[in-house]
Amino acid sequence: MAVTNNAMLIRRELMTRLAKMLNEGTIENEIDRIPIEMRPRHSETSRCCIHKDRAVIKYKLMALLGFNVEDEEDELTPLSEYVRKAQERHRLTDTMLTVVDEACSSCVKANYVVTNMCRGCVARPCTMNCNKDAIVFVNGQAIIESQKCVNCGLCQKVCPFHAIIYQPVPCEESCPVGAITKDELGIERINKDKCINCGKCVVACPFGAVMEKTHFVEIYKGIKSNQKVIAMVAPAIAGQFKVPMEKIIGAFKELGFDDVIEVAVGADVTTQNESVEFLERMEEGAPFMTTSCCPSYVNLVEKHIPDLKPFVSHTKSPMYYTAEIARAKYPDGILVMVAPCTGKRHEAFYDPNVDLVLSFEEFGALLVAHGVEITSAEPEEISKDITNVARGFGYSGGVTNAVMAYAPTAKIEPVIVNGIDKTQIRAMKQYSKSCPGNFVEVMSCEGGCVGGCNVIANPKIALRQIDELMKRSKVKQ
Amino acid sequence: MGGSELWTLADELPESLKDQVTVKGATCLGCCNNEKPVKAPYAEVNGRIVREASVSKLIEVIKDEIGG
Numbered sequence: 001m002a003v004t005n006n007a008m009l010i011r012r013e014l015m016t017r018l019a020k021m022l023n024e025g026t027i028e029n030e031i032d033r034i035p036i037e038m039r040p041r042h043s044e045t046s047r048c049c050i051h052k053d054r055a056v057i058k059y060k061l062m063a064l065l066g067f068n069v070e071d072e073e074d075e076l077t078p079l080s081e082y083v084r085k086a087q088e089r090h091r092l093t094d095t096m097l098t099v100v101d102e103a104c105s106s107c108v109k110a111n112y113v114v115t116n117m118c119r120g121c122v123a124r125p126c127t128m129n130c131n132k133d134a135i136v137f138v139n140g141q142a143i144i145e146s147q148k149c150v151n152c153g154l155c156q157k158v159c160p161f162h163a164i165i166y167q168p169v170p171c172e173e174s175c176p177v178g179a180i181t182k183d184e185l186g187i188e189r190i191n192k193d194k195c196i197n198c199g200k201c202v203v204a205c206p207f208g209a210v211m212e213k214t215h216f217v218e219i220y221k222g223i224k225s226n227q228k229v230i231a232m233v234a235p236a237i238a239g240q241f242k243v244p245m246e247k248i249i250g251a252f253k254e255l256g257f258d259d260v261i262e263v264a265v266g267a268d269v270t271t272q273n274e275s276v277e278f279l280e281r282m283e284e285g286a287p288f289m290t291t292s293c294c295p296s297y298v299n300l301v302e303k304h305i306p307d308l309k310p311f312v313s314h315t316k317s318p319m320y321y322t323a324e325i326a327r328a329k330y331p332d333g334i335l336v337m338v339a340p341c342t343g344k345r346h347e348a349f350y351d352p353n354v355d356l357v358l359s360f361e362e363f364g365a366l367l368v369a370h371g372v373e374i375t376s377a378e379p380e381e382i383s384k385d386i387t388n389v390a391r392g393f394g395y396s397g398g399v400t401n402a403v404m405a406y407a408p409t410a411k412i413e414p415v416i417v418n419g420i421d422k423t424q425i426r427a428m429k430q431y432s433k434s435c436p437g438n439f440v441e442v443m444s445c446e447g448g449c450v451g452g453c454n455v456i457a458n459p460k461i462a463l464r465q466i467d468e469l470m471k472r473s474k475v476k477q
Numbered sequence: 478m479g480g481s482e483l484w485t486l487a488d489e490l491p492e493s494l495k496d497q498v499t500v501k502g503a504t505c506l507g508c509c510n511n512e513k514p515v516k517a518p519y520a521e522v523n524g525r526i527v528r529e530a531s532v533s534k535l536i537e538v539i540k541d542e543i544g545g
Contacts, residue, residue: 004482004531009517044514242484242502373504457481460488 006046007208013038014057015214015365018064022220023369031079034061052102059100063211066218068098070189086217092356094349096197096212096342099180099188103209106186107169111151114142117163125158174204176421177304196299198420198444199342199453212342212454215356219336222356223256228333231257231358232322235264236340236394236449238469239462240360245469246379252338252363253380254372259330262383263337266322267293267390267402273315274399275407278439282410286311288435291399293317295343296444300420307432311440318393319344323353338363340394340452343444359454387476391469394462396448400441405476413437419446480518482532489532490539498539 017034021027035054039045045053059069061079065086114126120140127135127142134148135155142163144155156164171180171188179194180201188209190201201210222229231252238245249260270293281289292298292313301308319337326335336356337348348354358366367374389402396418404412415437417424431440445451450462457465487500508519508526516528522538 004518013515013517240481368509375502375504458485461481461484 005206007206010038010046010057011060011208011211012361012365014060014064015216015362016368018061018214018216019220019362019366019369022216028080028083031061031083034079056100056103059102060208060211063098063100064214064216066092066213066215068093068095068213069100069211070098083217087221089217092215092218092349094346095192096345096349097190097195097199097202098211098213099190100209100211101185101187103207104187104205105207105209106182106188107171109169109172109182110144110146110149111166111168112144112149112153112156112164113167114144114155114164116141117161118142118159119161119163121160123160125160126155126164129154129158170204170206171201171210174200176200176425177300180210194303196296196303196420196444197342197346198296202342203453212345212359214362215336215358216362218356219358222334222336228258228330229256229336230259230261230326230330230333231336231338232261232263232319232326232354233338234340234344234360234394234449235262235267235318235391235398235466236452236455236462237338237360237363238391239394239450239459239465240364240455240457241374242461242465243374243377244379245382247374247377249380249382250377251367251372251374254377255366255370257336258333260380261322261326262386262391263318263322264386264390264393265325265383266318266320267393268387269321270315270318270393271390271399271402271406274313275403275410277313277315278403278412279407279410282438288415288431288438288440289313290431290440290442293393293399294443295347296341297417297420297442299343299346300425300442300444304425305429308428311432311435317347318390319347319354320351323351327353340449340455341445342453360452360456361454364456384474386473388470388473389476391473392466394449394466395459396443396446396451397441398448400439402476403439412439415440417442418448419451420444480520480530483518483520483530483535486532486535490536494536494539494543497543 021030035057038057039050039053047053058079062082063069065082067082118141132148132150134145135142156166177194177196179191180188183189202212237248241248252260278289288311290312292315301312323335334355335353336358337344337354338358340360345357348357389405392398392401397416400414447459450459490498506519509515509517518530520527520530520535523542527535527538
């Protein structure tokens with residue numbers, strides 16, 4: 001979950017403009033004007049000049065059209081050409097994130113910096129405590145020699161004036177697996193072999209340089225075709241708007257989706273299967289089992305903690321089961337997963353039944369672009385068969401809660417990993433030797449899916465909305 | 478869309494203001510379509526449009542309106 005900021009607002013404005021043009025069928029003629037419209041001559045700029053701003057906007061649009069910015073062959077290729085290419089595209093790629101090099105500020109990795117608050121005091125505990133002799137005084141002010149500094153942070157701790165600050169490279173700092181680093185030109189690049197698609201770098205970059213590629217073009221192609229387009233909405237969507245779930249579903253219909261299926265349907269299947277699997281594993285003497293519904297966690301185990309692999313549940317995610325149900329109902333339909341994170345987009349790419357993905361943020365952009373006011377949307381009936389616990393999958397602890405409800409006799413000792421970071425990864429690496437419980441639920445985002453990288457609502461508000469829906473859902477006995 | 482954070486306003490209001498303020502959701506204020514450059518998210522306090530609204534900014538405007 002990101003704090004509201006300008007980088008986020010620019011991204012959302014671009015999404016909205018794109019959706020509006022795709023909806024009105026004017027995109028090929030008008031897209032090249034967007035950078036100029038957003039940064040007209042003599043307007044306020046976010047960077048050094050409007051030309052730089054316009055270039056950044058262009059490349060962000062290229063990403064939103066579903067292209068890797070790194071793949072650009074000719075700088076003069078207009079956006080309208082990318083639109084044509086996108087409309088002819090038949091295959092998506094498994095690269096979900098792309099770095100807009102024009103936007104990347106190449107943040108300097110000088111983690112500890114002495115600010116001008118340094119008083120050049122007599123005590124000088126910074127120099128006294130630096131084991132590497134990395135601090136010198138010039139003109140009465142401390143300076144850290146970066147080639148000697150090992151970033152231990154001792155100087156910051158001991159400075160009586162708090163004059164030394166820690167300045168991170170936000171994207172690198174946020175990445176729990178060290179997948180984003182600078183190339184030889186100082187531009188951040190994402191290492192696909194390491195990346196777990198958690199999307200934390202997208203949220204962290206203050207320049208909005210990391211972009212998630214969208215499926216906008218494909219979704220609109222579907223909506224304008226004769227094929228049925230079905231939205232499968234993740235449980236966390238119930239918390240995104242201050243309206244009942246019935247109106248959210250109604251809004252999807254107003255946008256042109258033919259049907260909407262709650263992924264909570266699949267969450268009930270996941271819970272059923274996971275409960276049985278847990279009991280079986282315990283009977284067989286397994287020390288513990290972990291959940292498998294968070295795709296970034298599954299990627300984490302696959303790429304960085306292989307020792308945990310035998311303990312990860314073989315049960316598929318709610319999206320998988322929902323897509324199976326949806327595919328049976330709509331064999332020729334276009335199934336669009338509506339998800340709160342990049343991880344789901346990655347998982348969906350490998351799911352045989354899911355065709356496209358729309359993020360919560362993109363859904364919000366579609367509403368604005370189409371002028372759909374969600375509070376006035378015509379409410380649609382929601383399923384009465386979905387249990388309360390399945391609808392609670394979207395918050396941290398929700399899966400455990402559901403499994404406990406489905407297997408009331410199981411002696412579950414839960415361990416909740418609420419957000420993946422470097423510290424949690426270190427702890428999880430020890431689980432195969434000694435796990436503090438027998439049922440480990442891992443959510444990559446703090447708070448669970450309601451805190452995903454593509455959500456719109458504040459997780460605190462989202463929880464209240466989900467709680468309200470759970471209270472009027474079928475109670476799992 | 479950037480206004481979702483503003484839903485927390487009711488929770489964040491200082492005790493001294495809570496009984497003097499009514500927080501209501503609003504349908505589109507139309508500002509994004511009528512203003513250039515767009516300074517979303519927008520909010521309205523006693524008819525006064527607040528641009529690039531944040532919870533803390535709104536509290537300041539409310540205090541100003543109330544005269545406290």
